[in-house]
Amino acid sequence: MRYKPHQYQAIAEQYALDHPRCGLFLDMGLGKTVITLTVIDKLIYDYFEVTKGRVLVIAPLRVAEDTWSRESSKWDHLQHLRISKVLGSAKRRLEALSTPADLYIINRDNVVWLIQIFGNQWPFDMVVVDELSSFKNPKSQRFKALKKLSPLFKRFVGLTGTPAPRNLMDLWSELYLIDRGERLGKTMRAYQQRYFVPGRRNGYVVYDYIPIDGAERQIYDRISDVCMSMTAADWLQLPDRIDLTREIQLPTSVMAAYRRFEREKYLELMDGDNPLLAANAGVLAGKLTQFSNGAVYLEDHSWQPIHDCKLDELEQLIEEANGQSVMVFYNFKHDFQRLIDRFAAYEPRMIKNADDIADWNAGKIQLLLAHPASMGHGLNLQDGGHIVIWFGLTWDLEIYQQANARLHRQGQQQSVRIYHIICKGTVDEDILRRLQTKDANQQALIDAVKARVERLEE
Numbered sequence: 001m002r003y004k005p006h007q008y009q010a011i012a013e014q015y016a017l018d019h020p021r022c023g024l025f026l027d028m029g030l031g032k033t034v035i036t037l038t039v040i041d042k043l044i045y046d047y048f049e050v051t052k053g054r055v056l057v058i059a060p061l062r063v064a065e066d067t068w069s070r071e072s073s074k075w076d077h078l079q080h081l082r083i084s085k086v087l088g089s090a091k092r093r094l095e096a097l098s099t100p101a102d103l104y105i106i107n108r109d110n111v112v113w114l115i116q117i118f119g120n121q122w123p124f125d126m127v128v129v130d131e132l133s134s135f136k137n138p139k140s141q142r143f144k145a146l147k148k149l150s151p152l153f154k155r156f157v158g159l160t161g162t163p164a165p166r167n168l169m170d171l172w173s174e175l176y177l178i179d180r181g182e183r184l185g186k187t188m189r190a191y192q193q194r195y196f197v198p199g200r201r202n203g204y205v206v207y208d209y210i211p212i213d214g215a216e217r218q219i220y221d222r223i224s225d226v227c228m229s230m231t232a233a234d235w236l237q238l239p240d241r242i243d244l245t246r247e248i249q250l251p252t253s254v255m256a257a258y259r260r261f262e263r264e265k266y267l268e269l270m271d272g273d274n275p276l277l278a279a280n281a282g283v284l285a286g287k288l289t290q291f292s293n294g295a296v297y298l299e300d301h302s303w304q305p306i307h308d309c310k311l312d313e314l315e316q317l318i319e320e321a322n323g324q325s326v327m328v329f330y331n332f333k334h335d336f337q338r339l340i341d342r343f344a345a346y347e348p349r350m351i352k353n354a355d356d357i358a359d360w361n362a363g364k365i366q367l368l369l370a371h372p373a374s375m376g377h378g379l380n381l382q383d384g385g386h387i388v389i390w391f392g393l394t395w396d397l398e399i400y401q402q403a404n405a406r407l408h409r410q411g412q413q414q415s416v417r418i419y420h421i422i423c424k425g426t427v428d429e430d431i432l433r434r435l436q437t438k439d440a441n442q443q444a445l446i447d448a449v450k451a452r453v454e455r456l457e458e
Contacts, residue, residue: 003075008235009035015228016157017042021178023132023158023227030230031410032159033071036128037078040103043126043155050125050155055103056114058146059130061087062379064107066354068130070380086110108134108142115145122152132158135177136170138188143173150177161402162229168211168219169196175223183222195219239386240415241408245432246313248423254307258426261291285395288427293392295334303334310391310421311342317389317419318346318367325360325385327368329375329403331392339369339391351375360384372396372403382412389419393431400435 005013009031012024016039026032043050057068064087072078084101086093090113097104097117104124106114108131115122127146129135135143150156158178163171172191175184185191195218196209220229250258265287290296295305318326330336340348346367351357351374359365361383368385372394386407394400408416422428 001075003034003038003077005035005038006031006235008230009038012228012230013038013042017047019226020154021156021226023160023174023178023223025160025162025227025229027162027231030235032130033067034075034078036130036157036159037068037072037075037081039157040126040128041078041081044102052102053100053104054123054125055128056124056126057103057105057128057130058108058111059105060134061107061109062351062353062357062374063130064105066357067380068105070354070357086114111142112145115149120149120152122149124153126155126157127153128157128159129177130159132160132174132177133167133170136167136173138173138176143177146177147173150180162231168216169209171219171223175227178226183226184219236410238408238410239412241404242415242417243436244417244419246317246419246421248309248313248421250307250309250423250425254309255425257306258288258291261296262288282395285427285431289392289431290332290334292423292426292428293331293335295332295338297332297334303332305338308342309423311338313421314339314389314391315342317421318343321387323366324387325363325366325368326387326389327370327381327385327407328389328391329370329372329394331371331394335392336369336371343367351379351381357381370403372399375403375406379406380409380411381406382409386412386414386416387419388416389421391421393420393428393435395431395434397435397438 012026012030012035016022016024016036024032024035026035040050040055044052044055057064059068064085069083069085072081072083081103082101084096084099084104086096086104086106087110088096093106093110093113094117108129129146135146137143156178158174160174169192172184172188175181181187185194192209195215196211198206199208199210201207265284287296291306292310294307294310295303297303314328328339330339348367348369349356349359349365350369351360356365357379360368360381363384365384373396388404388407394403404416404418408418420428420432422432
């Protein structure tokens with residue numbers, strides 16, 4: 001396929017060429033991979049600035065397995081690039097490193113291993129981190145390992161989505177890999193003290209930090225010379241996204257059982273001090289979500305089925321799809337097992353490797369089951385379908401948005417329909433409301449649980 005870059009892609013390419021160390025904070029669907037591959041190709045074959053075989057790409061496992069090689073084979077101007085995937089067993093990884101190639105791709109979980117192999121004899125001129133936000137924890141081994149060798153990178157490109165105000169704390173470690181602390185400070189603590197104040201706390205224990213007034217603007221101004229940020233809304237004309245809700249009225253007996261279950265779990269969590277801390281709120285919300293989905297875990301980690309109402313509604317939706325491919329998001333392992341058992345006739349599949357991605361995009365999978373946390377950054381699935389069904393919702397707004405963006409992204413040819421199966425009068429309503437108002441975070445979870453508790457206490 002001939003590559004005709006959009007205006008924003010050409011701008012981003014030139015930015016990365018002009019800035020030896022930079023961050024491309026590009027929204028979902030803007031084509032970060034093809035932009036970066038084009039930059040790599042020019043640096044190797046046009047500018048002669050980067051030596052062949054001295055480019056390293058660090059990515060989430062599934063992205064490393066499929067996305068980069070598929071993008072390079074998709075576009076005419078990139079098909080000559082040789083890619084070696086440093087994946088699998090240690091033996092296979094070593095073999096991949098010794099295979100002549102233009103660039104090497106490794107999953108982020110093996111970064112520490114790679115650095116132990118080479119140490120200060122670092123062979124790569126250029127390092128690309130696909131999904132830079134996965135290095136946001138300054139205490140993680142992967143961050144510490146990459147930080148140690150970052151002075152040896154002649155070129156560095158960090159790819160991630162546009163940062164949100166609530167994630168400003170995460171920016172320090174991401175920026176450190178770009179500029180080694182020049183803009184946001186040499187330590188996380190210095191950054192924290194300059195731009196944030198403690199938020200929720202219990203004595204000396206601080207649960208989160210809140211940006212001071214004007215911090216967001218100050219931070220963005222500080223990093224603006226090495227980071228480019230673009231949003232899809234500013235640059236893309238995506239197909240329509242249609243959000244639909246399928247409400248279920250649970251049978252009277254089941255709804256009564258839900259109310260008893262809600263009260264029992266609330267009372268269990270009231271035994272300790274300050275019961276509505278995030279951990280307890282999360283436990284209660286998780287238990288209620290399980291019940292709403294139709295099964296709950298027991299103390300011995302087995303699970304007990306409660307009702308099939310959501311399964312029945314999902315079956316109706318699949319029938320209405322009339323043979324079109326459907327992607328279903330689930331929460332829990334027992335959700336997955338019940339879905340497998342109920343819809344065996346559809347031969348449900350999961351995305352486990354590149355072959356599964358290819359089959360989905362070729363329309364060979366009618367029913368795809370996916371946990372939203374595993375379907376995030378980088379997977380391009382827009383060619384395989386346009387129907388998403390949320391069997392069970394997530395409180396995490398970023399995971400929710402990223403999961404939906406697997407289909408609602410550039411290249412999608414049809415309107416994307418996103419269905420939410422909701423049990424009326426349950427925690428499902430709270431979750432969906434928070435997602436729709438883009439207020440689905442830890443504090444929102446606590447507030448929602450508090451509201452349910454207040455109703456129970458009336």
